[in-house]
Amino acid sequence: MIFSTEAKLSQLSIHKVGNKAAAEPLALSEQPYPVEDEVLNGILLQYFTGGFLKVNEIYRLHHPTSNLALNEVYHFCKSIFADPESFHENSRQLAKQLYDIADHPNIKPGEFYVVYFQNIQVEGALVDAVGLFKSENKETYLKVTPSAGAFGLSYESEAINIKKLDKACIVFNVEEELGYKVSVIDNTNKSGEAVYWMDGFLNLQIRNDEYTQTHNVLSIYKEFITDKLDEKLEVSKPDKIDLLNRSIRYFKENEQFNLDEFSNVVLDNPVAIQEWKDYKQHYEQESGSEIGDSFSINNAAVKKQARTYKSVLKLDKNFHIYIHGNRDLIEKGFDDAVKMSYYKVYFNEEQ
Structure with a gap:
């Protein structure tokens, strides 16, 4: 900084x-x-x-x-x-x-x-x-000045916004x-x-410091979950959101990143784990930037990447469901009577 x-x-x-x-x-x-x-x-x-x-x-x-x-x-x-x-x-x-x-x-x-x-x-x-x-970009600014009991108005074009x-x-x-x-x-x-x-x-x-490594792991993991995981496994959108939430939780709760521990705790599926490790290795080969299997977690990088992790399940144009916690408290089904899908959400109290 x-x-x-x-x-x-x-x-x-x-x-x-x-x-x-x-x-x-x-x-x-x-x-x-x-x-x-x-x-x-x-x-x-x-x-x-x-x-x-x-x-x-x-x-x-x-x-x-x-x-x-x-x-x-x-x-x-x-x-x-x-x-x-x-x-x-x-x-x-x-x-x-x-x-x-x-x-x-x-x-x-x-x-x-x-x-x-x-x-x-x-x-x-x-x-x-x-x-x-x-x-490169210029703006126009108005300037108001007192003038004989009234106010004068002028402007300056092609000016620079210092902010x-x-x-x-x-x-x-x-x-x-x-x-x-x-x-x-x-x-x-x-x-x-x-x-x-x-x-x-x-x-x-x-x-290639701890900030960059933290940023890169969270970035490529997000790409993996969002775009690649369902090529090998059937993964619902709530499950994808849950997998993203688990990763952020891991990085917030730990001071050190360990690839095997992270993979086992967050993914907890042998096929998904191997696909994730292969995806990370492919990124390193393509980018020429090696990410260690173990490094200190940088909190600033976690905070920045967390903003890009979306936990919103969008249903048509009617509803948005924000999934922050227990994935088991939301169920998906299909209603034959109305021919539409639905989600059932469990909770203790309304806030």
Whole structure:
């Protein structure tokens, strides 16, 4: 988790990066932007760092050849950390690199901010960092001002909402030899049609720590239960929900994950257990990311994944049944008289 309460924004350069594929220009500033105004400094800090408070994933800069020096973002950030006086020139090089890989027709033009932070906190340590930000979406704001016993009304179009980061990355000056610790946000390309920010520009690889392992196990287990288990076994929707609830319960009640224990406790079926282990192994082979059979459970990852686990049984457009507890207290049947299915639910008291 990232905190900016002690952080100082010491240098800032702003450039305009267009879409190269659409022949839009790249406009590089000649000088860094002075950040002497304390109010503006505070606003910029809020804009640049506020979205990272709930970001837990840590990435690394990397290169497919394993030669980190070939990752341009790594190279320019390393140069900045080695010589902060070179900040602005390296910010221009970073803008050129971003422009060169903007070859998808859906990439929007926008301002590209390069920031040098001092004393920003990541995982309990205060370090310097280089921030890379691109604003693509603009909004219109109204401004009301008193005027001679009445009020005047004006507006500003093409303005930036400081509570909405489009693309952001912070490279922390720690663990340089591993590709630094990197935190990233991309709120404009969730469809995956233009993943140039994370893959083309930054070239990131997620750090395989306990957060990532916890997140990945819960994610692939959910896919397995939702999409794959009923290819081998007949599994009703209430049973699927129950299997998902059991997994979340296991992760909330234990500090350590153990693959055999988890499989036996949660699935409790030899065929399902083997299918699950095969599915996990297939994921590891396809993704190139190994998940240990035993690791410490990360509560932040559990909390995040639990939000995606749905315990709702939807019946036509009339009813939703939320299944949180004992699966044995709900039964499915078919009424021959009305030719419709039904569920019978047992309970002690109505709340």
